[in-house]
Amino acid sequence: MSENNLPIWEVFIQPKTGAPFQHAGNLHATDEEMALQNARELYTRRQEGTCIWVVKTEHIVSSSPEDQTSFFDPADDKVYRYPTFFKVSKKVKGL
Amino acid sequence: MAKDLLYQYVLALGDDALILGQRLSQWAYKGPFLEEDIALSNISLDMFGRANLLLEYAASIKGNNATADELAFKRNEREFSNHILCEQPNGNFADTMVRQFFLDAFYKLFLQKLTNSKDEQLSGIAQKSIKETTYHLRHSSKWIIRLGDGTAESHAKVQSAIDNLWMFTNELFEINEIDKEMVKEKIGVDCSSIKSEWDKIIDDVLAEATLRRPEKTHMISGGREGIHTEHLGHLLSDMQYLQRAYPDAKW
Numbered sequence: 001m002s003e004n005n006l007p008i009w010e011v012f013i014q015p016k017t018g019a020p021f022q023h024a025g026n027l028h029a030t031d032e033e034m035a036l037q038n039a040r041e042l043y044t045r046r047q048e049g050t051c052i053w054v055v056k057t058e059h060i061v062s063s064s065p066e067d068q069t070s071f072f073d074p075a076d077d078k079v080y081r082y083p084t085f086f087k088v089s090k091k092v093k094g095l
Numbered sequence: 096m097a098k099d100l101l102y103q104y105v106l107a108l109g110d111d112a113l114i115l116g117q118r119l120s121q122w123a124y125k126g127p128f129l130e131e132d133i134a135l136s137n138i139s140l141d142m143f144g145r146a147n148l149l150l151e152y153a154a155s156i157k158g159n160n161a162t163a164d165e166l167a168f169k170r171n172e173r174e175f176s177n178h179i180l181c182e183q184p185n186g187n188f189a190d191t192m193v194r195q196f197f198l199d200a201f202y203k204l205f206l207q208k209l210t211n212s213k214d215e216q217l218s219g220i221a222q223k224s225i226k227e228t229t230y231h232l233r234h235s236s237k238w239i240i241r242l243g244d245g246t247a248e249s250h251a252k253v254q255s256a257i258d259n260l261w262m263f264t265n266e267l268f269e270i271n272e273i274d275k276e277m278v279k280e281k282i283g284v285d286c287s288s289i290k291s292e293w294d295k296i297i298d299d300v301l302a303e304a305t306l307r308r309p310e311k312t313h314m315i316s317g318g319r320e321g322i323h324t325e326h327l328g329h330l331l332s333d334m335q336y337l338q339r340a341y342p343d344a345k346w
Contacts, residue, residue, distance in 0.1 A: 006128065028130055029130065031241070033237050037233070037234055038130040038131075038134065042130060045137065
């Protein structure tokens, strides 16, 4: 089996229950089950996660470098979008 | 109960794990692609971990300062009591997966029963191992289905592996005098009692994989009594080389 024939999958790991999934990396696999198993082998051997998502890389829609100006620059003078004007109680966890 | 029987019982289980682990480790850096290479190495390490626990336990039963390393590296072929299936060569990827699938299905059922052992060490080792084996079986059975229901070539290769290895499967369910004694003491597992469940796991996967179960064929056994195929000696000469050439060498 040639590696060139195998689709690439992106792997997302949830570090603990309720936490957001984080991109861990990618891998080769022929099908969903193999992608999950390989993700387990490659990215969660040391108890890094409680749940794994895999998605074919071709199914990810990405913004392109050319979009960078129109997508992100308009935010740079809108400081009021940051929630930093509020005082956060020290008792609040997980922010 | 004779201490020696428990020793031999634990030793045989340790030998199964050790020899299978050694076989799987021979795939390291030669796997069909990177991810599968790592998967095979991980399964190999699981087997070595299990072998270590069992051989350490065996050494402690034996006493006289025996060690797990001594048992692994300083016994001869005829003193190994692993099932013959464990020592069969890796062959092509289908050969390895079929060997693994037959054994994983067996270990899943065997370890489930062993968790009820009156012997706390064995029951503990079984509880730890069953989680690994559940994953191993998932891995190997999915490969059997992929290869069987894959291309004409992969189908032919996996069917031929099944036909070639089938003769070693009956040994898994044989009961010798040691087994009988261990079952009587509620320490060991009556392997003959898990044969029908094993058949069902195998038949279900083979059906999904569009593969054929071999007709009744001549069955080979003897591993538990130290009678092995010619392959074990070669495996041991490789595995034991360092300790034989440089006795008691340390890292």
